[in-house]
Amino acid sequence: MYLILMHAVEFENVSKSFSEKNILENISFSVRQGEIFGLLGPNGAGKTTLIRLLLDILRPDSGEIRVFGDFLSPTTKNRIGYLPEERGLYKKTRLLDMLVYLAQLKGMPENQARLNAESLLKSLELDQYKNKKVEELSKGMQQKIQFLSAIIHEPELLILDEPFSGLDPVNTKTVMVRILGLRASGKTIILSTHMMEQAQTLCDRILMLNKGRRVLYGPVDEIRKEHGKNSLIVEFAEKGNLNAIREISGIKKIIERGKSVELFPEEGISVQFLLEELVRKANLTRFEKTFPSLNEIFIETLESVSNE
Amino acid sequence: MNSFPEKTFIVARHEFTKTIKRKEFLFMTFFFPLLFVGISILPAMLSGMNPAEDQKVGYIDLTGSFEFPKSIQNEGLSIGSSETKTSVIEFVMYREISDAKQALQAGQISSYLVIPEDFLKTGTIELYSPEKETSMSNFELSSELSDIVITSLLEDKVDESTLNRVRNPVNIKFYNIGKSGESSERGIADIFASFGLPILTAFLLLFSIFSSSGFLLRGVAEEKENRIIEILLSSVTPTEILTGKILGLGAVGLLQIGIWLAAVVFGSGYALPVKIEPYTLLFALIYFVLGFLFFASMMAGIGAVTGSLQESQQVAGIFTFAAALPLIFMQLILTNPGSPFSVFLSLFPLTSPIAMLTRMGVTAVPIFQILVSIFILLISVYVVILLSGRLFRTYLLMYGKRPKVKEIWKNIRTESR
Numbered sequence: 001m002y003l004i005l006m007h008a009v010e011f012e013n014v015s016k017s018f019s020e021k022n023i024l025e026n027i028s029f030s031v032r033q034g035e036i037f038g039l040l041g042p043n044g045a046g047k048t049t050l051i052r053l054l055l056d057i058l059r060p061d062s063g064e065i066r067v068f069g070d071f072l073s074p075t076t077k078n079r080i081g082y083l084p085e086e087r088g089l090y091k092k093t094r095l096l097d098m099l100v101y102l103a104q105l106k107g108m109p110e111n112q113a114r115l116n117a118e119s120l121l122k123s124l125e126l127d128q129y130k131n132k133k134v135e136e137l138s139k140g141m142q143q144k145i146q147f148l149s150a151i152i153h154e155p156e157l158l159i160l161d162e163p164f165s166g167l168d169p170v171n172t173k174t175v176m177v178r179i180l181g182l183r184a185s186g187k188t189i190i191l192s193t194h195m196m197e198q199a200q201t202l203c204d205r206i207l208m209l210n211k212g213r214r215v216l217y218g219p220v221d222e223i224r225k226e227h228g229k230n231s232l233i234v235e236f237a238e239k240g241n242l243n244a245i246r247e248i249s250g251i252k253k254i255i256e257r258g259k260s261v262e263l264f265p266e267e268g269i270s271v272q273f274l275l276e277e278l279v280r281k282a283n284l285t286r287f288e289k290t291f292p293s294l295n296e297i298f299i300e301t302l303e304s305v306s307n308e
Numbered sequence: 309m310n311s312f313p314e315k316t317f318i319v320a321r322h323e324f325t326k327t328i329k330r331k332e333f334l335f336m337t338f339f340f341p342l343l344f345v346g347i348s349i350l351p352a353m354l355s356g357m358n359p360a361e362d363q364k365v366g367y368i369d370l371t372g373s374f375e376f377p378k379s380i381q382n383e384g385l386s387i388g389s390s391e392t393k394t395s396v397i398e399f400v401m402y403r404e405i406s407d408a409k410q411a412l413q414a415g416q417i418s419s420y421l422v423i424p425e426d427f428l429k430t431g432t433i434e435l436y437s438p439e440k441e442t443s444m445s446n447f448e449l450s451s452e453l454s455d456i457v458i459t460s461l462l463e464d465k466v467d468e469s470t471l472n473r474v475r476n477p478v479n480i481k482f483y484n485i486g487k488s489g490e491s492s493e494r495g496i497a498d499i500f501a502s503f504g505l506p507i508l509t510a511f512l513l514l515f516s517i518f519s520s521s522g523f524l525l526r527g528v529a530e531e532k533e534n535r536i537i538e539i540l541l542s543s544v545t546p547t548e549i550l551t552g553k554i555l556g557l558g559a560v561g562l563l564q565i566g567i568w569l570a571a572v573v574f575g576s577g578y579a580l581p582v583k584i585e586p587y588t589l590l591f592a593l594i595y596f597v598l599g600f601l602f603f604a605s606m607m608a609g610i611g612a613v614t615g616s617l618q619e620s621q622q623v624a625g626i627f628t629f630a631a632a633l634p635l636i637f638m639q640l641i642l643t644n645p646g647s648p649f650s651v652f653l654s655l656f657p658l659t660s661p662i663a664m665l666t667r668m669g670v671t672a673v674p675i676f677q678i679l680v681s682i683f684i685l686l687i688s689v690y691v692v693i694l695l696s697g698r699l700f701r702t703y704l705l706m707y708g709k710r711p712k713v714k715e716i717w718k719n720i721r722t723e724s725r
Contacts, residue, residue, distance in 0.1 A: 055542040057705065074315075074545070082542040088535030093326065104318045105543035149539065 006069055008033045008157050008188035009054060014063030016049055023049045024212045027063070031157075031190060031205075036183050038203035038220070039192040040294075042302060045209040047192045048085065051159055054190075055082060067157065078107035081155030085162045085192075087146050091135040095145065096121070098134060099152050106153035113152065120148050124174075140171055147175060151182070158182060161192045176202065196295035208298070210305050216297070224291040227300070232271065233288040234278065235260045241282035248277045260286065315544045319552025320559070327523050327560045336519050337564050340512075340571070362396045365449065366408040366420030369401070371427050374460045376401065380452055397452065412438060419449075509592045510665035512568045513599065514635070517661070518628060520561035521603035524553055528611030529620040537704050546701040554604050561600050565592075591678070592665060598685045599661035602692055603631070609696030612703045613716060627658065634663040645671040655681050657688035 009031035016024040024046045031037040039047050052058040053065060056072040067076040090098045096117055103113035121127040124144050129137060134145065143166065150158060160179070164172050179202060183189060193199050199206065200220060208216035216223055236242065242261065246254065250269040255262045265274055271289060278284055292300070327333055367376060379398040400417060402408040408420040419437035427433065433453060455475060462471055531537045540549055569589075607624055614620035634641060634653055641650045645667040653663035654673070660681045667673050699716065 052705070057538075057541045077543060080542065082539060084535065084538040084542075086535040086538060088531075088537070088539060090536060091534060101318070101322050102539065102543070105315060105540065107315075 006033055007031060007066070008035075008068060009037075009190070010064075010066040011050075012064040014050075014053065014060045014065060016046075016053060016058065016060050022212050024053075024060075024209075027209070027212075027214055029207045029214065029217055031188060033068075033188050034183065034186050035204040036179065036189045036191055036202050038199040038206035039190055039209070040194075040196070040199060040206055040216075040298065041209035042194075044211070046212040047209060048161065050209070051082075051161060051190075051192060054159065055080060075107075078153070079156045081106075081150040081153065081158040083147060083150040083158075083160045083163055085165070087143070089134045089142060089146060089149070092133055094131050095126075095134055095137070096130040099145075099149060102149050103153045106155070108153045116152050116154070117148075120152060124148070139166075140168065143167060143171060144174070147178070155187070157188045157190070159190045159192070162194065163191065164193065164195055164198055172198075196293065196298055200294040206294075208301065210302060215301055215305055220294065223297060224294070227292050227297045229290065229292060230265065231290050232263045232265070232274065233257075233260050233286065233290055234263055234284065235286035237283040237285050244281040245278060248274070248281065250274065250277075262290070316548045316552045316555065319544065319549055320556035323527065323553050323556030324559050326527075327520075327557060328563070330523070333519070333523070333560065333564070336515070337567055340515070340568055362398070363418040364398045364400055364416065366400045366402050366411055366417040367423065368403070368405055368408055368420065369423045370425045371423055374423060374456070375463075376456060380456075397449065409436075412436065421453075508572060509569075509588065510634075510662045510669070512565060512572075513592060513596050513665065514631070514662050516561045516564045516568070517596065517599050517603050518631070519564070520557045520600060521607045522624075523560065524557045524604050525607035525611045525620055525624050526617060527553060527557075528608055529614065529617040532611065532704060533616050541704065546704060547697060550605070550608055550697060550700050553608065554601065557604060558597070558600050561596065565596060588665075588668070591668065594682060595661035595665055595685075598682065598689055601689045602657060602685065603627075605689070605693045605696040609692070609699040612696070612700045630658045631662070634659050634666060638666065641666050642670055645673070651677065655684055657685050660685055 007030040011027050011029050014024060014027045015022070027046075027050065039050065041047050049058065053060055054067070054072075056077055065072055068079060070076055090101075093101075096114070099117040099120075100110060100113045103116060104110055108116070118127065118130070121130050126141060126144065129141065134142060137145065147163065150160070163175055163179070167175060176198070179189060179191070191199065191203060203220050205219045206216065206223065207214060234245075242254075242256070245251070245261075245263075250266050250273065251263050252266045253264040255264075263274070265271075275287060278287065367374075369376075376399040379396050381396060400411070402411070402420065405422060408417070411417045412420055419435055422434040422436070424430070424432060424434065435449070458475055459471070462474065466474075531540065544552075606627060610623050610627075611620050614623055637649070637653065640647070641653065641663060644650060650663065650667060653659045654667050654677065656663075664673065664678065664681050668678070703716075
């Protein structure tokens with residue numbers, strides 16, 4: 001049977017505790033093949049534990065985990081690339097040797113590993129350093145190497161834990177471009193991060209954890225729509241127009257934000273109606289339905305959870 | 309797919325090649341044989357430094373009762389070949405001390421002796437030589453003088469064979485009596501082979517076990533400290549890492565032992581002709597493998613539990629000290645190999661490899677004791693591998709403070725992963 005929509009990762013009611021402390025409680029979600037999936041949550045939410053379960057470093061107390069439809073095994077490990085949050089490289093080993101070794105541990109034959117390492121180093125213009133020891137490289141280079149070590153064995157699923165932490169803007173862009181390139185070539189990427197801006201830009205869908213529980217899950221666009229405050233951003237050609245719109249019925253509140261104005265319609269008032277009214281009363285230069293940023297949703301959700 | 313042995317092999321090969329390139333390994337491996345060769349050859353070199361130098365020695369006999377030969381042959385030790393280098397000491401008689409002094413200053417003689425009138429009472433002979441003269445030839449001279457004195461004093465009073473006995477009183481030959489009563493002569497080389505070599509092997513074993521299990525400890529602690537362990541664990545299981553490391557570093561240890569034994573055979577064959585018994589080698593090999601497995605897996609467990617390289621070395625030091633006990637009590641084991649304490653050390657797994665090989669060097673250890681010792685070591689190896697494996701799986705990813713002993717014990721029993 002040919003499965004068109006196979007999931008890259010499936011978690012079903014997975015729980016994990018350490019010395020009677022629940023780290024993950026009954027977590028279910030799935031990651032689709034070829035998407036960038038955001039794993040979000042504050043420190044201590046259980047993201048790292050979830051990743052370690054997925055890598056078969058830890059075993060769940062209950063529940064099922066599948067990768068590309070299979071239960072975890074040494075073979076599934078070989079199909080996953082991993083960039084841990086705590087970065088680590090063999091400092092005293094030659095760059096090329098280290099990359100080849102790490103690829104071999106992922107089941108790649110030595111010759112292939114060597115070819116891949118050489119071509120990846122070339123693509124990042126690092127090939128002149130291949131015989132240098134890792135400790136001799138600059139911090140920026142080491143970060144690039146760390147990223148290479150996660151993708152050298154051509155994994156189908158890539159887990160990136162805080163891939164942008166400590167990167168300067170140039171390297172951040174390089175890594176972002178690479179991540180998008182990997183998705184374009186059909187790879188699945190799980191991105192665990194605190195950086196909501198990047199998550200919002202890159203992720204197709206997200207899972208947000210808090211204290212081991214699932215608090216948000218779904219496509220980024222839908223989540224933003226669901227959490228919409230139902231407000232509009234409007235700008236006028238002339239300042240005097242502001243008084244004119246105060247006369248429009250159906251607007252609950254108006255907040256001036258410098259050049260622009262944020263309008264909050266009353267319940268049951270459609271965007272269409274407001275637009276028509278505004279066009280009649282003022283000379284509009286901007287009219288925009290707003291969505292909260294992922295960051296705002298993140299903070300709002302955490303606050304509402306902690307108030308419960 | 310069974311990728312288990314393959315990944316273990318990759319880890320083992322990586323550990324092997326990484327370690328043999330380490331400066332510490334190269335130093336340990338090649339410095340030791342040099343030291344050994346140095347110790348065995350240096351005395352020979354020193355004594356044979358200037359044997360071939362002929363010299364003329366003047367003498368003034370104030371007692372008037374000595375008969376010096378015109379010249380004597382002096383045999384010096386030489387290195388390597390059995391070719392003996394000899395020098396000639398020629399004696400020149402002077403009537404007056406002033407004549408001898410003049411001859412010395414003129415360089416006609418290299419030194420002169422004065423035999424005082426009261427020589428028979430005091431036994432003192434005075435030797436005069438120029439300033440900055442090397443004292444080596446004087447040492448040779450003094451041993452020759454004893455012979456000359458004995459000969460002069462006794463020559464006409466005792467017969468030839470008594471004279472020879474006085475000159476060279478004892479000449480010991482060593483015999484071993486076998487079970488059936490036959491006796492066989494033992495040369496110095498045999499004594500060294502049965503006594504010195506097992507002890508030497510025991511020492512080498514100890515150093516090799518310590519250095520290779522030390523590399524293992526360092527490797528694990530470093531991988532944990534620099535966090536690459538997380539990447540490794542995303543690729544291989546803790547058991548694969550542990551097995552690979554033990555195999556790789558075990559091979560390093562064997563290589564090291566091989567180089568050292570080769571150096572011993574070469575070095576001793578050069579200075580003293582000895583052969584290593586296959587029997588000794590066999591037990592050395594068994595004790596090395598078991599001893600290494602024991603210490604290496606223990607070090608792996610320690611490396612996994614502790615938070616940093618420094619901390620791990622402190623904890624490991626406690627066990628290393630225990631293992632070095634046979635060295636501290638070496639004297640006791642050598643002089644009293646059958647004492648209860650020596651037997652205990654040769655059965656207790658931390659100390660048995662070294663203590664047993666040492667005992668085997670000095671006495672015939674009952675075979676059942678050897679077997680019991682190996683059996684205890686085997687069981688201990690099994691238990692330590694089991695425990696360390698659990699610690700390895702539980703603690704590799706726990707950074708920060710070292711857990712308390714009670715906590716470790718609880719985790720060993722319940723093992724959560």
